[in-house]
Amino acid sequence: MSFTGPQVGIVTDNFHTMAKVLTIDTKRLNKEISQDKICIVAGFQGISLNKEITTLGRGGSDLSAVALAVALKADICEIYTDVEGIYTADPRIVSDARKLPYITFDEMLELAARAHR
Numbered sequence: 001m002s003f004t005g006p007q008v009g010i011v012t013d014n015f016h017t018m019a020k021v022l023t024i025d026t027k028r029l030n031k032e033i034s035q036d037k038i039c040i041v042a043g044f045q046g047i048s049l050n051k052e053i054t055t056l057g058r059g060g061s062d063l064s065a066v067a068l069a070v071a072l073k074a075d076i077c078e079i080y081t082d083v084e085g086i087y088t089a090d091p092r093i094v095s096d097a098r099k100l101p102y103i104t105f106d107e108m109l110e111l112a113a114r115a116h117r
Contacts, residue, residue, distance in 0.1 A: 001032055001038070005042065005043065005044070005047070006046060006053065008024070008028055008029050008039075008068070009029075010024050010067070010068075011024065012046035012054045012056070013048065013054075014048045014054070017054075018056070019046060019054035019056050020056075021046060021056070024067060024071035029041075033072075041064065043056075043060060043065060044061045045060070045064075065077055065079055086103050087099050
């Protein structure tokens with residue numbers, strides 16, 4: 001089964017293009033999963049409290065996957081991407097971006113926050 005973010009209960013604030021996930025109502029997904037259905041959720045978007053479609057901004061698809069994994073209490077969240085790791089900048093845009101061998105959670109949080117500025 002395929003779903004949009006709003007269909008699976010991803011509720012955000014009102015900041016279109018940089019919305020933050022506020023809550024996720026997992027009832028619909030849990031119902032389908034309990035019937036052994038494979039659920040595909042399009043990432044990157046949700047619905048605001050005002051019932052407007054919102055987008056989550058850069059990294060929104062990954063954010064959707066992680067937020068759903070947390071809300072569903074999943075054992076694991078696997079993300080497959082065309083980038084081989086975490087870089088100092090987007091290597092598709094910045095030619096001298098360096099791949100980081102290691103990054104702490106706090107450093108990653110700071111890096112992600114700077115991407116939205």
